[in-house]
Amino acid sequence: MTSHVNGANDQTPSRRQLRPKPGQATLILPKTGRRVKRTVTLRNTPRLKTLNGNGTTEEGAPLLGLQKARQRPSDVPRILLDLSKHLFYSGWTFAKSKTGKGVLKCSIAYFLGSLATFVPAIAAMLGQQDGKHMVATITVYFHPARSQGSMFEAIILAVLAFAYAAFIGFTSMGVSIFFGRVLDLVALGHAIVLIVLCGGGLGFVGWIKQRLGKPLVNISCSLTSLAIITVLTKEGAVQAGKFSNDKTVQVLKMIIMGVIATTAVSFSIYPISARVDLRENLISFTDSLSEVLVMITQSFLTGSEAELQRPQHREAMDKYKSQLASMKKNLLEAKYEHYVAGSEKQYHLEAKLVECMQRLSQNIGGLRSAATTQFMILAQPRLGSPSDLRRELVTDTTRAEQPLILTAIDEVSENGDSESMPEPTSDPESSIPTPDNAFSDFILHLGPSIKSLAFTLKDILDDLPFGPGPEYEVTVNARYTSSLENAVELYSQSRETAISRIYDAEEIGRQRSIEVEADFEEIAASCGVFSYALQDFANEMKTYLDILDNLKLEIEERPDASTTSDQEANMTNNISGSPHRPSSALDRGRNGRKANLRYRLWKALAIFRRDDTKFAIKVGAGAALYALPSFVSSTRPVYQRFRGEWGLLSYMLVCSMTIGASNTTGYARFLGTCLGAICAIVAWILSGGNPFALALCGWVMSVWTAYIIIAQGKGPMGRFIMLTYNLSALYAYSLSVKDLDDDDDEGGLAPIITEIAFHRVVAVLTGCLWGLIITRLVWPISARQKLKDGLSILWLRMGLIWKRHPLEDRLRGKISNAYMDVAEEAHLHRFLAQLEELRDAANSEINLRAPFPKASYSRLLSTTGEMLDALHAINVLFLKEPRVSPGEANILESTSVERAQMRSRISHLFQVMASSIKLEYPINDALPSLEHTRDRLLAKVFSFRKEEKAAAIASDKDFALLYTYALVTGQVEKAIKEIGSELETLFGTLDEDLLKLQ
Numbered sequence: 002m003t004s005h006v007n008g009a010n011d012q013t014p015s016r017r018q019l020r021p022k023p024g025q026a027t028l029i030l031p032k033t034g035r036r037v038k039r040t041v042t043l044r045n046t047p048r049l050k051t052l053n054g055n056g057t058t059e060e061g062a063p064l065l066g067l068q069k070a071r072q073r074p075s076d077v078p079r080i081l082l083d084l085s086k087h088l089f090y091s092g093w094t095f096a097k098s099k100t101g102k103g104v105l106k107c108s109i110a111y112f113l114g115s116l117a118t119f120v121p122a123i124a125a126m127l128g129q130q131d132g133k134h135m136v137a138t139i140t141v142y143f144h145p146a147r148s149q150g151s152m153f154e155a156i157i158l159a160v161l162a163f164a165y166a167a168f169i170g171f172t173s174m175g176v177s178i179f180f181g182r183v184l185d186l187v188a189l190g191h192a193i194v195l196i197v198l199c200g201g202g203l204g205f206v207g208w209i210k211q212r213l214g215k216p217l218v219n220i221s222c223s224l225t226s227l228a229i230i231t232v233l234t235k236e237g238a239v240q241a242g243k244f245s246n247d248k249t250v251q252v253l254k255m256i257i258m259g260v261i262a263t264t265a266v267s268f269s270i271y272p273i274s275a276r277v278d279l280r281e282n283l284i285s286f287t288d289s290l291s292e293v294l295v296m297i298t299q300s301f302l303t304g305s306e307a308e309l310q311r312p313q314h315r316e317a318m319d320k321y322k323s324q325l326a327s328m329k330k331n332l333l334e335a336k337y338e339h340y341v342a343g344s345e346k347q348y349h350l351e352a353k354l355v356e357c358m359q360r361l362s363q364n365i366g367g368l369r370s371a372a373t374t375q376f377m378i379l380a381q382p383r384l385g386s387p388s389d390l391r392r393e394l395v396t397d398t399t400r401a402e403q404p405l406i407l408t409a410i411d412e413v414s415e416n417g418d419s420e421s422m423p424e425p426t427s428d429p430e431s432s433i434p435t436p437d438n439a440f441s442d443f444i445l446h447l448g449p450s451i452k453s454l455a456f457t458l459k460d461i462l463d464d465l466p467f468g469p470g471p472e473y474e475v476t477v478n479a480r481y482t483s484s485l486e487n488a489v490e491l492y493s494q495s496r497e498t499a500i501s502r503i504y505d506a507e508e509i510g511r512q513r514s515i516e517v518e519a520d521f522e523e524i525a526a527s528c529g530v531f532s533y534a535l536q537d538f539a540n541e542m543k544t545y546l547d548i549l550d551n552l553k554l555e556i557e558e559r560p561d562a563s564t565t566s567d568q569e570a571n572m573t574n575n576i577s578g579s580p581h582r583p584s585s586a587l588d589r590g591r592n593g594r595k596a597n598l599r600y601r602l603w604k605a606l607a608i609f610r611r612d613d614t615k616f617a618i619k620v621g622a623g624a625a626l627y628a629l630p631s632f633v634s635s636t637r638p639v640y641q642r643f644r645g646e647w648g649l650l651s652y653m654l655v656c657s658m659t660i661g662a663s664n665t666t667g668y669a670r671f672l673g674t675c676l677g678a679i680c681a682i683v684a685w686i687l688s689g690g691n692p693f694a695l696a697l698c699g700w701v702m703s704v705w706t707a708y709i710i711i712a713q714g715k716g717p718m719g720r721f722i723m724l725t726y727n728l729s730a731l732y733a734y735s736l737s738v739k740d741l742d743d744d745d746d747e748g749g750l751a752p753i754i755t756e757i758a759f760h761r762v763v764a765v766l767t768g769c770l771w772g773l774i775i776t777r778l779v780w781p782i783s784a785r786q787k788l789k790d791g792l793s794i795l796w797l798r799m800g801l802i803w804k805r806h807p808l809e810d811r812l813r814g815k816i817s818n819a820y821m822d823v824a825e826e827a828h829l830h831r832f833l834a835q836l837e838e839l840r841d842a843a844n845s846e847i848n849l850r851a852p853f854p855k856a857s858y859s860r861l862l863s864t865t866g867e868m869l870d871a872l873h874a875i876n877v878l879f880l881k882e883p884r885v886s887p888g889e890a891n892i893l894e895s896t897s898v899e900r901a902q903m904r905s906r907i908s909h910l911f912q913v914m915a916s917s918i919k920l921e922y923p924i925n926d927a928l929p930s931l932e933h934t935r936d937r938l939l940a941k942v943f944s945f946r947k948e949e950k951a952a953a954i955a956s957d958k959d960f961a962l963l964y965t966y967a968l969v970t971g972q973v974e975k976a977i978k979e980i981g982s983e984l985e986t987l988f989g990t991l992d993e994d995l996l997k998l999q
Contacts, residue, residue: 028453029488031460031481036491100712102271103146107707109270111723112700113262114140117255118731119692121738127251132231134731135252139259141703141723142220145267146711148275150334151217152267153341156260158221163256166228167249169202173232173239181242191240191632195625199233203653204621211613211658216716226653227646228252234631235646275334279351280473282328283466286358289321291462293365294538298455301372301531302448304379304440309372325362328355350552354466357545364538367874371531374968375440377975378523443499443528450495451535457488458539466549475553482546489539496532519936522943523971526964533961612658612787615780620656623775627652627768644764647728651768654717656776659784661842663776666717667769668845673721674765678758680722681729685754690737695730702726725765729758784843785853791836792861793919798829799868800911803904803973808893808966820876829869837862857983864976864983871972875965888959895945896963899938903970906931910977914984923988924981931974939967 029036095101114137117123127133143155173194180190203226210222231248232238238245267273296317300308308314332355339348444451461481467473608614627649630636639645655670657663680702688694702723709719733752776782802820821829840862844855885893893900906929917924942963 029457029484029491031457031484031488032464032478033480033484036487103144103711104704104707106145106266106270107141107711108700108703110140110145110263110266111137111703111707112696113266114138114259115696115699115731117258118734119696123258124735127254128247130248130251131732131735132251132255133735134727135227135255136259136262137699137731138724138727139224139256140263141706141710141720142224143260143263144707144710145263145270146273146707147267148273148278148331148334148338149268150275150337152264153337154334155217155220156264158217159224159256159260162221162225163228163253165202165206166225166232166252169198169229170232170239170249171246173198174244177239177242178244187242190242194233194239195628195632199229199628200621200625202229202621203624204617207620207653207656208613208617211616223650223654224256227650230628230646230649230653234628234649235641240632240637274338275331276338276351277470277473279328279331279335279355280467281470282324282331283354283358286321286324286328287462287465289317289324290358290361290365291459292317293321294368294455294462295459297365297368297372298451298535301368301375302444302451304375304444306373306376309369321362325359328358346555347552350548350555354545354548354552357541357548361538361541361545363870363873363877364534364541366870367534368531368538370871370874370972371527371534371968374523374527374971375531377971378520378527379440440524440528443524446499447496447528447532450492450499451532454488454492454535454539457485458542461485461542461546465545475549475556477546477549477553482543482550485539485543485546489536492536492539496536519939519943522939522946523967525943525960526939526967526971529960529964530968533964612782616656616658616782619775619779620653622779623652623656623771624649627771642760643767644728644760646764647761648764648768648771651765652772652775655769655772657842659782659787659839659842659846660776661784661839661844661846663773664845664847665842667773669715669717670721671766671769673718674725674762677722677725678729678762681726681733682754682758684726684730685733690734690752692734695734699726699730725758725761728761729754733757784839784846785848788836788839788843788858789918789921791832791839792865793915795829795832795836795865796911796915796918799865799872800908800915802872803911804908806901806904808900808962809897820872826869826873826876833862833866833869854987857987861980861983864979868973868976871969871976875962875969878962878965886959889962892942892945892959892963896938896941899934899941900966902934903931903938906934907970907973907977914977914980917984917988921988924984931970931977935967935970935974938970942967 096105115134117127117136118133124133127136139159143152143159145152147155176194176198177187177190180193181187184190206222206226206229210219228249231252236245236248238248293314296308296311296314300306332352335351336348339345339351461484464476464478466475466477468476627645630640631645651670651674655663655667657666684695684698684702688698706719706723709722710716733754736752737750739750805820807820840855840858843853843858846853909929910931913924916922942960946960
């Protein structure tokens with residue numbers, strides 16, 4: 002037996018030996034448009050690069066530095082000298098970096114803001130009231146280490162914050178005067194102010210902060226909360242029933258001074274332009290896109306996942322994702338700059354450019370999905386009995402001789418010369434097409450064309466979209482569009498030829514089991530989807546080039562700035578006219594109840610059942626209760642002595658939607674307050690109250706906190722430290738120079754810094770505790786439970802989406818609705834992003850039963866995101882081709898039963914997963930499998946291709962939709978298995994408490 006096998010192996014060459022040598026491919030040179038034939042390689046020579054302080058690269062820097070360090074003697078003076086040089090070099094490098102420049106700008110702005118306290122002439126402009134330190138605090142909150150567009154947005158938000166605070170303050174005074182002096186109902190007036198204006202006004206601020214959830218909005222909400230709290234609870238005009246605009250005018254002056262200081266520093270010292278940052282993002286993104294495209298294509302051609310597991314690929318993907326997120330942020334900030342500069346048309350074109358880049362990234366996702374499916378097929382064992390495998394495929398020894406990894410460049414030359422083709426073998430088993438051989442045949446014929454198109458795309462991406470700075474001129478070669486069109490045309494012809502050659506083979510017509518036929522069609526689906534996705538990527542690149550041409554023309558001509566154009570209006574109409582969401586089970590069963598009056602009332606009150614509404618109500622109620630002592634004459638002195646206004650502000654900052662988010666903010670607030678108080682005491686003792694020494698200490702503090710805010714990304718912590726420092730040190734200096742109207746408070750002309758700091762810490766601690774109490778006891782919202790409920794609802798929604806049947810609409814000749822319209826898809830992705838925030842908040846919640854399994858829920862959310870991306874892939878095809886062709890109609894008709902079974906099982910599995918995570922109950926072992934249903938669908942497509950190909954009813958393009966459908970269902974099947982495994986890990990053990998009959 003052994004000798005027979007060895008003999009067979011000696012006579013029969015392996016599959017890798019039968020593969021042809023690297024052939025030449027016809028490709029289009031994009032810069033010249035010439036069609037040439039050459040051997041194509043997509044690999045780049047790896048280089049070791051290190052980023053230096055100027056943002057440039059130095060090759061070999063780490064290795065050289067390490068070699069020198071090892072050669073140095075170990076004497077102490079030399080070590081100290083080298084350490085000093087290293088520290089100086091590191092500090093100088095950081096100072097020249099973008100982050101270092103931002104820290105410097107923040108410290109300068111803070112120093113300018115602190116002059117409102119230290120310079121008597123400036124302090125006199127703010128009157129005799131306390132709070133002058135707020136000018137310095139505003140420069141910390143609206144720091145200048147941001148782009149010009151972000152500064153414009155900050156100015157707008159600061160103005161809106163002041164306007165709202167002034168409205169609440171003046172209205173409160175009017176209500177107090179009316180009820181106190183006209184109606185002589187002082188208590189009733191105070192109650193209305195406390196409940197409606199203080200509670201309702203601050204509750205609305207909390208609702209806005211939670212609803213928008215943007216960093217600048219949160220800062221503006223903090224500013225307006227401080228202004229409202231100061232006027233309503235500290236100034237005393239509302240309590241006395243008189244009109245006073247002193248505090249309001251002072252707040253306005255402080256906002257103007259702070260904004261002028263931070264804006265002047267932002268625009269004059271190392272100014273940052275969001276438009277320039279956006280173009281740098283686009284350059285980096287296209288470079289990353291080129292790298293990822295090459296890696297995925299190379300991996301697909303080799304049939305090996307090793308290319309996608311290399312550190313270079315992970316680094317490119319991380320950079321690619323970070324640049325994509327940064328582009329959206331810079332685009333929003335660039336909008337303000339364009340509107341101020343009067344170049345709105347450029348903004349609209351840049352917005353289209355970013356949207357086009359997002360679509361290109363989605364096409365990259367389709368390419369990666371097809372490649373991943375290929376790896377799965379090659380790795381999985383073939384179905385069927387041993388006899389079937391021996392009869393229909395090849396023997397085990399022959400399969401062992403054949404590696405599963407396809408070679409990278411073993412492709413046939415496009416001219417089909419016989420000398421480049423392998424000689425046919427006499428072994429009958431070697432001519433039997435296996436799934437692995439089908440992959441080899443596909444790459445054998447289409448590999449050169451894939452490489453050629455990928456090479457053309459890579460060359461274009463490497464040269465786009467802008468030239469070097471600081472001009473960043475649009476660089477678009479006039480030949481790129483025509484070269485890309487020729488490359489796509491050449492690629493389309495080669496793809497059709499490759500598919501026809503594979504299916505023209507005589508062995509394809511043999512009768513086989515369903516499993517084997519499904520394997521063949523799954524291979525065709527993955528290869529077909531990859532080829533279609535690559536062509537879609539190329540077609541999207543045409544749109545990208547058109548937008549760049551228009552942007553270049555707009556920049557060169559600079560016509561008068563108009564906000565809209567006919568083209569933009571058409572685009573808006575297309576978006577608004579997108580297909581409506583199909584009706585589903587969510588819309589059924591309610592028509593009979595709509596006539597019921599109680600049901601109408603229940604619907605009308607739905608806003609009060611929303612979590613954000615409940616949050617606003619409880620925030621307002623808690624604020625009114627905390628502010629109550631300031632309206633009672635017997636408790637007002639205690640409220641003022643312990644700075645209750647800062648406790649109320651701390652309460653507003655701590656209150657968050659969920660318990661976990663409140664815990665996180667409360668911890669950062671209290672820790673930052675303690676650190677700021679300690680630093681204020683130390684600075685006051687060291688300086689002895691000298692303004693020059695205090696200014697220097699404040700500058701050092703601003704450098705430290707700016708580093709925390711900008712470099713470490715801990716904004717709340719850095720702001721809390723600086724706010725408490727200002728409240729203690731700068732306030733103490735104002736007391737010492739008799740610059741306040743309550744000089745005898747906390748030591749008067751000889752301020753007691755420890756008492757001042759102690760009062761601030763007590764106020765902050767009280768506010769934090771009150772916020773945690775309100776968050777936990779009044780309509781508590783657990784991030785853990787909300788995360789589980791959110792995942793359950795999302796899975797139910799996805800199950801109902803899969804239950805829709807847009808393919809049947811196409812079959813009936815209707816203009817097909819997609820699975821989701823644009824609005825619904827965007828809403829699903831936003832909801833998934835909210836669940837990710839809940840995951841982070843849930844990690845801060847204390848639960849005695851068990852710690853929060855963050856890693857498991859991260860994998861659940863990641864897998865859910867992959868299923869949404871897979872659904873998007875098939876959704877795009879519906880939007881591109883709303884009508885069905887005759888060949889496509891025949892394919893859909895022949896597979897209608899299998900597709901109905903597939904969508905029913907997918908929907909059922911989503912419902913089971915939703916129930917499992919909602920009830921925290923393990924999934925039943927006896928679940929329906931998608932594998933056999935999907936095999937029947939693929940086998941039916943395989944049979945249709947054999948029966949109908951001779952009649953030429955369906956072209957290769959007609960299979961694109963069903964191939965994508967098959968690939969997406971395969972990804973969903975894999976994702977559902979992964980989710981089931983995670984749910985088994987989370988709830989695999991039955992808890993007796995779940996089975997109690999009570």
